[in-house]
Amino acid sequence: MRFELVPVPDEVGERPRDARGYPVPAITPWRDGQPQFALTDHDRSADCAVERKCSVCGAFMARGPVWRVVGPAESAEIAKALAAGRPYRNLAPTMEGPGHRACMLYAAMVCPFLARPNARRRVTAGETADGLTTAAVRGAARGGTGAVVGFGDYEYAVTGARVLFRFLDLVEFLPHESADEHLAELRAELARAAGRG
Template identity: 50%
Template sequence: MLAITPWSNGTPDFAVTSTARILVCAVERRCSICGTRMGKGPVWRVVAAEEAATIAGVLNVGDAYANSEHTVEPPGHHACMLYAAMVCPYLARPTGRRGNDVSLPSAAFHRGEAHGSVDGLTGAVTAFDTYEFTVVEAVHFRFTGLRAFLPYALGDEHLAALRESIDAQPAAESCPEWLLTNEDAAEQRAERYA
């Protein structure tokens, strides 16, 4: 179960994400995967093929990458984002297909579209110094200060790094009740922040 996955009638709906849950994670600096606090230091996220290829191109010419576009993809822990890149059917392989339509101010994605790859990259797990967010119809993030870039053609290329990251992590707190199966609790918490 993901912290940002909404629940309905006791069942998680993995095909969508909850704006309320994403807002709670953003305000409380919680991982969007496990729901526990991220602490100080860099935040991690998975980027899709186009952004991964752009970052690689910028880094190859020796420039610093500056992210000017908003994204609806929230951050998380290093291990959690490595895990997401490996197990999410859409992120892990270029043949992964989108389950639902998604519309952003700068782009639209349609159900059934393949994830694809650009310059041999399906995506990358990245670290940034920090993030900022705004709430419009969804929670929009902007990440600054690229710290790490871990590209991949297939998500499972990061299995060894995932194992190392899990072994290096201190024992985590439990995910709070308002990010578990109680959708009303998540909505109420988000209303406090809205």
């Protein structure tokens, strides 16, 4: 699905856009007037963590569940735990911050890497000279089943080099091969937010 056909949450619609029209997430750094999508800005991410702001739209997240998009490895572990009737708990920290449900559904659908299993990364993992961090590996495909996942809350740690998150108490698991599968759920979430659902 072309990104311009995906319904946009209001707060995401207010974000700056790149030359193609993609909204730029709140944690994305800019260099020479261009957003660096595969990188995470330490200070922006820290601000979102501390101030409880969505990493996509930058707006405040009320107390209660938060969401994130996960890749195939974590999605498979969640599915395994749920199938076995066990609680899911991953204590490994991630640099991927939380967000609103609608924002994460939207991000999963419009980010080419998150949306399709055959999409490939364009940059290499590591830390840039100016302290920006990335978990991307050039040429790596997402592969497998991704998911938009809701958690009861999150914990964070801000170090000099990284902002790390852990997510607690699984509350929702929405797996996808292709994120287009979330279109009806995104529309319903936006209707609920607008008081129509």
